[in-house]
Amino acid sequence: MSRKQLHTTDIIWIVLMLLTLFSYTVGKLGLSGELAVFLLLLVSLIKGIFIIRDFMGLRGVSLIWRILMYGWLWTVISVIAITYSISL
Numbered sequence: 675m676s677r678k679q680l681h682t683t684d685i686i687w688i689v690l691m692l693l694t695l696f697s698y699t700v701g702k703l704g705l706s707g708e709l710a711v712f713l714l715l716l717v718s719l720i721k722g723i724f725i726i727r728d729f730m731g732l733r734g735v736s737l738i739w740r741i742l743m744y745g746w747l748w749t750v751i752s753v754i755a756i757t758y759s760i761s762l
């Protein structure tokens with residue numbers, strides 16, 4: 675692993691940890707409502723993209739694998755958002 679790759683991975687890991695800390699803080703403060711749900715889903719989407727692309731190593735794989743993984747991520751996020759919207 676080259677020094678640049680290690681550095682990029684470290685930065686991505688730090689970003690993921692900060693996003694996790696943000697999600698924890700939203701929960702700890704008891705924030706709720708549509709804005710909180712939107713922000714948490716956005717954080718989950720961003721974290722999922724980082725994990726799929728960088729930690730699972732799917733950045734340079736064939737299109738079908740990327741479609742499957744990103745499609746799964748979008749499907750889960752969309753179902754949660756739709757379910758929340760219906761429950762209002």
